[in-house]
Amino acid sequence: MSASEVPPPGAPPPPSPPGDAVPSQQESVAELLRVVLGLTESLVFEFDAEGHYLSAWTHSDSLLVMPREAFLGRHISQTMDPQTAALTLESIQRVLARGQPDRFEYSVEVEGGRRWFSADATLVPHRPGVAFMVRDITRQKTLELSLLQADRLAALGTLAAGVAHEVSNPLGYISSNLHFIEEGLAELRRALGEAPGLERLAHTLEECEEALDEARQGTTRIRNVVGDLKTFARGEDTRPGDERADVRRAMEMSINMAMPELRHRARMVWHPEEVPLVRGSESRLGQVFLNLLLNAAQAIPEGAPEKNTVEARLRAEDGKVVVEIRDTGQGIPPENLKRIFEPFFTTRPAGVGTGLGLAICHSIIIAMQGELTVESTVGQGTCFRVLLPTT
Template identity: 45%
Template sequence: MSSRCSTNTGSRSSNSHAPTSLTRPEEDTHPIRVLLVEDDEDDFVLVRDALQSLLPRRVVLEWVDTCEQALAEMELGHYDICLLDYRLGASTGLELLAQARGKGWQGPAILLTGAADDEVDYRAMEAGAADFLTKSQLTPELLERSIRYTLQHARMLEALRRSQASFRELIERLPDGICVLQGEQLVYANPALVRLVGWDSPNELVGRSVRELEESLFHPDDQARLTLEFREAQREGRPVPPCELRLLRKEGDIVPVEIAQLSVVFDGQPSLVRIVRNLTERKQMQARLMLSDRMASLGTLAAGIAHEINNPLSYVMTNLSHLEADVLPRLVASGGDQEEIRKLVSDAQVGLVRVRDIVRQLKMFSRAEEQARPEPVDVQRVLEGSIRMAWNELRHRARLVRDYSEPLLAEADEGRLGQVVLNLLVNAAHAIPEGSVERNEIRVVTRRHPGGVAIEVRDTGSGIPANLLEKVFEPFFTTKPVGVGTGLGLSICREIVTSVGGRMEVESTVGRGSTFRLILRAATAPLQAQRAPQEQVHEAPARGRILVVDDEPMIGMAVRRSLQRHHEVVTLTSAREALVRLQGGEHFDLILSDLMMPEMSGMDLHLELSYRLPELAERMVFMTGGAFTPDARAFMERIGNSRLEKPFSTQELQELVRTRLRGAGREGR
């Protein structure tokens, strides 16, 4: 008796009646590979003949009669199905199947036995056999039905296995945290969930009870919600829609998450899947949108306040300047009295200059949405300006030390850089309690740096814990007490610095203080030299007829006082009235107009004159407290007309008028 036999059971002819196919039609061209493990040659013939008379197409049958040969063939994996005799000498087909499964063979198997036995049938199913057939009852139809069922069942199991493998691969790669619950235990956690909770490996989570994990991983205030929503849904077998909870990381951080729960079959078992999504980026984006909206509102408010302050500030400064330059010299007073009056006026002007600087800072906020325009900036000048602005905060908390290197030029937007330094100085002051001035220090340092220019603001304050250092630049994060800070300052500062190609760094030690460092690109072009004041030439000024248009009557009055000794000045509070008089042919050598006015603005007046009297449009000079609307900014960039920034002094006003009239070729009358 041969221990191994290979045979073709037959092939389909063109006129044969095709019985039920064992596989799908598209697979008919491929033979079914059958391995028969049978130690009795008569039983081999029985099975071969049943297959030969049954199958409508070619079948490759391999016969072996020992367990060793069978295991070797199974390891090759060349067979679609295996037929196992129950009695194989000293062993059994079930033992052979168990050995094969132990070595990784997962193919389908049918057990053949000489007599019906319910116990053997049960043991065959338990061992993983797809079917159990009695040889004495074996017919081609019964064998065909069993093979067809076994192959279909095998394909289904393979598809399920691949589906589960794909599902597992999918959730392994998902950025969202995934965990699978079976009963009261967590049986699976993907890498994203392990990273999210801050643990080292899935083994720390898998196998633990769900309630224990919930108590350790979620904020205590959210425990009741977990029980109410998730436990009830689990009992009722319904999904839980996404809801927000607070996750506690291993390091102690609180992370906002969104959790959903649904029922699935996992590894063949009914299970619950929880999907945990980190909401940190979404919250940060929402914060940035809120920041953008608040900054837009703040900019509008700052621009409006600056404009309203500029008007009274303009005429107060102009009147004081007029008083000092033109009125005081004509007063009949003793030398001492006149000097005292002059000193009072001078002090008042110094105070107004400080108010003007504050207003200019407000105007800078109103331009926050504009693109930064880097240019060479004198670093020391910016620092000194910011120190003056922050002095009231600094002087009650610490000694200020200036540690400047040689003069440095940096590529920056001067106004915005001043805003950054001002914020850092105020933050340094707030990190130091009041009343210990001699024991504390705020040091402002400048030096060259491999990246260009470095500016440091160091303090001896409370310091920042190491786990919070990475968060200090996040919007709305603050270490200050409630009501002291909004958490916006450092976020804005970093955006300003990065917008000009620089970067910000922070170092801090709790109890010893902090250092905030700005690293800016060094300027490659020289600083534009300011014109030295020219020596006053006492010549008769060209006399002109000047129209002043401003909706603030006091500004018109102050301008008229400053110019009326040498010029004829007409003041109006309405641009519409000015347009009527100009269209009526009234002559003016110069038109001083406010930019922003109700009903008809200076821009509208310029537009009307450009169409009808273009030579008068060219004579316009705009008095402006800041072009703080997009249309106004675009207008001022487009036209070539001169501007006079409010508040202005009498000297600035008179010099501008003298220059414009001289340029227009006016002769003295």
């Protein structure tokens, strides 16, 4: 452009040549907003006072329950569950009444599973409704739940270790006294054998010895359970990666602890094979196996243990240790199967289950660079499979 072609100050810029389209200011702002939303994993919605969508901005539709265009004009109750819709409407009314920002959290089922969100509502100058900045906080929420569960497990571990210690002391002298009685009865039997006409007393003595033997078996059982509790409660005392775990020992410890729950529901079938050690915490593995065994037991109603089984298998395969826990319980419906590893998801009544057990199991196995998968058929049973690397 020559000097004579330079536009005067204040003159509008010359039009762009044909084919060299320049985005409008509105298009540029919209594109910038999409970039920001993508970086922050956020969504922006705008509602009128009654809860109808006026606009929606997203980086992609992956976090939405339906395509973005389908929201416009709809009422919140048509796109969200009743609880979330009610929270949103209450937030809109508070913002309009007070003129102050508002915040609440909610969760919703989307294509990739259940996600947690934090919604910040505010008035926007020169706009007709209330705008919501919605952030995906699923990772933060999962971490919070894991930390909460870790604290609870630490407290439970301390309690279990204390109980185990308190039980060990009286168990020691009970065991010693039983041994003393056993020796005394043996001496008495020898004396009775030398005296004629005391057959009835000898029979009574034999029954006492049988009862004593059962008592000794009970104390041995208690000692084993106490030892398992101590192992379970000890937790990790080495740096990650330094510890080697005996998978068979962890499973057998868990079976011992789960038997009070299992024996009234099913027969326990255990198929162990010799497998190499794996890298990780044996107590953490025991926590996983115990949880899976208890879940298997609770999937089977009480009263017919001869008709049901909980089967555990241990083998080495393709450089990995494989553990399978299979039950003949009621099975898991397909719509629930994809969500069972989500924190707080449970099909049990309120107060019966927290929905954290399987989520914690999954995180423990993933931390050991392993895999935890599940297969289930309604009415036939469920199989959880744990794969752990040996190197």
